[in-house]
Amino acid sequence: VIAAREVERLGAKPSFKGYRGFPANLCVSVNDEIVHGIPGERILREGDIISLDFGASFMGFQGDAAVTVGVGEIDSQARELMETTEGALKAGIAAAHPGARLGDISAAIQNYAESGGYSVVREYTGHGIGREMHEEPQIPNFGLPGTGQGRIRP
Incomplete structure (x- = not known):
């Protein structure tokens, strides 16, 4: 409220x-x-x-x-989870640069999380937003570098 x-x-x-x-x-x-x-x-x-x-x-x-x-x-395990999750987000953002593909972003998220001993949620994705709440592109939390639709334009 x-x-x-x-x-x-x-x-x-x-x-x-x-x-x-x-x-x-x-x-x-x-x-x-x-x-x-x-x-x-x-x-x-x-x-x-x-x-x-x-x-x-x-x-x-x-x-x-x-x-x-x-x-x-919060306990150290919860703190580590929160820090790893934020780090994975930042890794994905850092990978989102002109010329990158969606798979580059997805792989950065996955690699960061897995390097910390965690897995990623595969059932939900990041998404575009604009005039609608959920727009393309969908950005999975897992993927392979160099794959995915199009390239990010400046």
Whole structure:
């Protein structure tokens, strides 16, 4: 409610509620929930990991952002998971340069995660965003360098 109210106060509109039947303005995923968790009456506890994902539209364009944080003190395993996940994201962003292919981005994400002893989620992808919430290209978290549709243009 707070997020939706603040976004509306700034002249934008929350995007998630009602999108493909989603019942809330904010995705709240706790611990082992991968993505698109539905907020509810659950009580968060010290050591939980929580991901918050929010989308809004403004002047005909969509925005979508997420953040993952620990609740209070988290154990070293949870901290390492969060650091590896953020590192994989940064590796994918670094691989997204003019001339690169989507497989280069996907491979960078996969290689970073696996070098830390983790696997990647294969059932969900990154995605383009613009006038629609989910646009092409889809960017898997796994792939082979030098493969994938087209090349990134400047």
